Amino acid sequence: MTADTTTTSPEDDAQSYGSAQAATNHQALLAWVREVQQLTQPAQVVWVDGSEAENTRLSDELVAAGTFVRLNPELFPNSFAAFSDPKDVARVEEQTFICSKNEREAGFTNNWMDPDEMKVKLNGLFSGAMRGRTMYVIPFVMGHLDAEDPKFGVEITDSAYVVTSMRIMATIGTAVLDRMTQLDAGFVPALHSLGAPLSDGEADVPWPCNDEKWIVHFPEERSIWSYGSGYGGNALLGKKCYALRIASVMARDEGWLAEHMLILKLTSPQEKTYYLSAAFPSACGKTNLALLDPTIEGWKVETLGDDITWMRFGKEGELRAVNPEAGLFGVAPGTGWHTNPNAMRAIAKGNSVFTNVALTDDGGVWWEGMTEEVPAHLIDWQGRDWTPDMDHPAAHPNARFCTPIDQIDMLAEEFNRPDGVELSAILFGGRRKTTVPLVTQSRNWANGIFMGSTLSSETTAAAAGEVGRVRRDPMAMLPFIGYDAGDYLRHWLTLSAGADQARLPKIFLVNWFRRTAAGGFAWPGFGDNSRVLKWVIERLEGTADAVETPIGFVPTGDGIDLTGLDMTPAEVEAAVHVDAVEWAQELEGIEQWYAGFGASLPDELKGQLEELKERFSNA
Numbered sequence: 001m002t003a004d005t006t007t008t009s010p011e012d013d014a015q016s017y018g019s020a021q022a023a024t025n026h027q028a029l030l031a032w033v034r035e036v037q038q039l040t041q042p043a044q045v046v047w048v049d050g051s052e053a054e055n056t057r058l059s060d061e062l063v064a065a066g067t068f069v070r071l072n073p074e075l076f077p078n079s080f081a082a083f084s085d086p087k088d089v090a091r092v093e094e095q096t097f098i099c100s101k102n103e104r105e106a107g108f109t110n111n112w113m114d115p116d117e118m119k120v121k122l123n124g125l126f127s128g129a130m131r132g133r134t135m136y137v138i139p140f141v142m143g144h145l146d147a148e149d150p151k152f153g154v155e156i157t158d159s160a161y162v163v164t165s166m167r168i169m170a171t172i173g174t175a176v177l178d179r180m181t182q183l184d185a186g187f188v189p190a191l192h193s194l195g196a197p198l199s200d201g202e203a204d205v206p207w208p209c210n211d212e213k214w215i216v217h218f219p220e221e222r223s224i225w226s227y228g229s230g231y232g233g234n235a236l237l238g239k240k241c242y243a244l245r246i247a248s249v250m251a252r253d254e255g256w257l258a259e260h261m262l263i264l265k266l267t268s269p270q271e272k273t274y275y276l277s278a279a280f281p282s283a284c285g286k287t288n289l290a291l292l293d294p295t296i297e298g299w300k301v302e303t304l305g306d307d308i309t310w311m312r313f314g315k316e317g318e319l320r321a322v323n324p325e326a327g328l329f330g331v332a333p334g335t336g337w338h339t340n341p342n343a344m345r346a347i348a349k350g351n352s353v354f355t356n357v358a359l360t361d362d363g364g365v366w367w368e369g370m371t372e373e374v375p376a377h378l379i380d381w382q383g384r385d386w387t388p389d390m391d392h393p394a395a396h397p398n399a400r401f402c403t404p405i406d407q408i409d410m411l412a413e414e415f416n417r418p419d420g421v422e423l424s425a426i427l428f429g430g431r432r433k434t435t436v437p438l439v440t441q442s443r444n445w446a447n448g449i450f451m452g453s454t455l456s457s458e459t460t461a462a463a464a465g466e467v468g469r470v471r472r473d474p475m476a477m478l479p480f481i482g483y484d485a486g487d488y489l490r491h492w493l494t495l496s497a498g499a500d501q502a503r504l505p506k507i508f509l510v511n512w513f514r515r516t517a518a519g520g521f522a523w524p525g526f527g528d529n530s531r532v533l534k535w536v537i538e539r540l541e542g543t544a545d546a547v548e549t550p551i552g553f554v555p556t557g558d559g560i561d562l563t564g565l566d567m568t569p570a571e572v573e574a575a576v577h578v579d580a581v582e583w584a585q586e587l588e589g590i591e592q593w594y595a596g597f598g599a600s601l602p603d604e605l606k607g608q609l610e611e612l613k614e615r616f617s618n619a
């Protein structure tokens, strides 16, 4: 244990926080920690300092508890694998709530309950919930600690797995606490419990959790309560809960945008640089695009972010973007040396936590798609012997790697700029087998917002529930908008109204997942997506041809650079084809979706839909 880790037991009186052991004299924080301690009754309290020594101690404890398996350090130094309860493998959207005072504020896309009622329920659940466990206090900041207005949070959790993961995903510990104390800054209180108290002498299980799960946000209070799950977006509260749901409410009130987007830097053969962001739903390709390895000569990609982007208009009316996270929480299956070598190199440096992957006989990890050759024997994510003839995957489809972002060799130096980078283009994308072309340029900014607002995608294993069902996912934010979805779209429209219109990013819709009649992918994807980015840049520069369709501008058959690719312009035409029959059905889907908004749908978007229908009927 390091000297600056403060441990207090429940018998210590509240004064002990202000004693020589105290980590802070931030009164609001001390009061909240005391309140939670009294409510949840942990065996001890630990203030997390974020140090290497502390992380080593926690990892050792997790290994001893059976939660972590230490990987072979020659393959993955300082890395661990964890295996969750089979009922705790993904975000639980059905149990995720936005508890604003009025139901209207939560809107039709969110679950809602009266905040007072919800507090009664949660106080009941959290009462004694940490008995027999350690309560960790994790001061964290999303975004830069030196930002003009740093966005602080404090997560209280009874999960050491959460502490080690938060250490990778955010800036945590003493430096944050000191700065927060010095500024006497406000913070988002984010309370997490596994909901698995231990009675005296009761043996623990490797992955404690509760069948009952509640992921609850109080937007007016800007607080988070998460109960019953130890997994990813349910438990690492700086991520989806804070940096998207609560931050989207802050952004509405303060005039910025919190989005489910990657950020990348693209350098052309002419050495011109561009910054792009892209919003795709969970498990639809953000991390892969952010770490793209271009297959075309002379183009270079560098990474700024892979999941969350905070954007605001700068002094000159330009749209600037920052990544508030410090780590990658990436989908493991499909990430391999042939699809995403940059992610593989980052992972190979170690310092990572893997969840629900399979174990190899030499003490490494494996998942579907990591290598072309499938190992002859594995231990699957549920601890069973596994051989390639078995009909279930070795890794869970939502298995994840959690890795520090600065282990990416291609991390852009601008990653560390508190004021971010100016965006030239925004891509919206989803996972659609049919209907949606490989790439479509919007007619203009408002039309691009319309595209984002009607974005659709097949559901994936990143959330509990049915996989493969098409649903509308506005700006890939459906599960993450912390307030009324109509108000959210209106915020996009009104915020940009004051911007320098000529400098607004150009908006594109992409779909890497379209299928051919034969059932295969219509587009090779991954590194070859650089060819689509090249077309996007050429459109910005006004040098690429396009075909106008009712939904926007698509590439001509030879508009996409196919050099070195076994693909014909006719196949590109098929991949970007706008099919009238499919779109007749799509328009119905969009109309149904828009009907759900009721009065809160911005008129401008209603107008966009009418214009789209008209263009189809005139086509």
Ligand SMILES: Nc1nc2c(ncn2[C@@H]2O[C@H](COP(=O)(O)OP(=O)(O)OP(=O)(O)O)[C@@H](O)[C@H]2O)c(=O)[nH]1
Residues within 6 Å of the ligand: 280, 281, 282, 283, 284, 285, 286, 287, 288, 289, 306, 307, 329, 330, 331, 332, 333, 334, 335, 339, 462, 512, 513, 521, 524, 525, 526, 529
């Ligand atoms: N066919 C195809 N699959 C892709 C492509 N890009 C990503 N994938 C696969 O899609 C899955 C999800 O990709 P990610 O890049 O991890 O998705 P993400 O949007 O970062 O997901 P979250 O982290 O859940 O938000 C993985 O199995 C990838 O292998 C692509 O261009 N083509």
Ligand SMILES: O=C([O-])CC(=O)C(=O)O
Residues within 6 Å of the ligand: 090, 091, 231, 232, 233, 234, 239, 240, 281, 282, 283, 307, 329, 462, 463
């Ligand atoms: O939040 C999670 O559990 C994982 C993730 O990034 C997503 O689902 O988008």
Ligand SMILES: [Mn+2]
Residues within 6 Å of the ligand: 283, 286, 287, 306, 307, 329, 330, 331
């Ligand atoms: Mn990702």
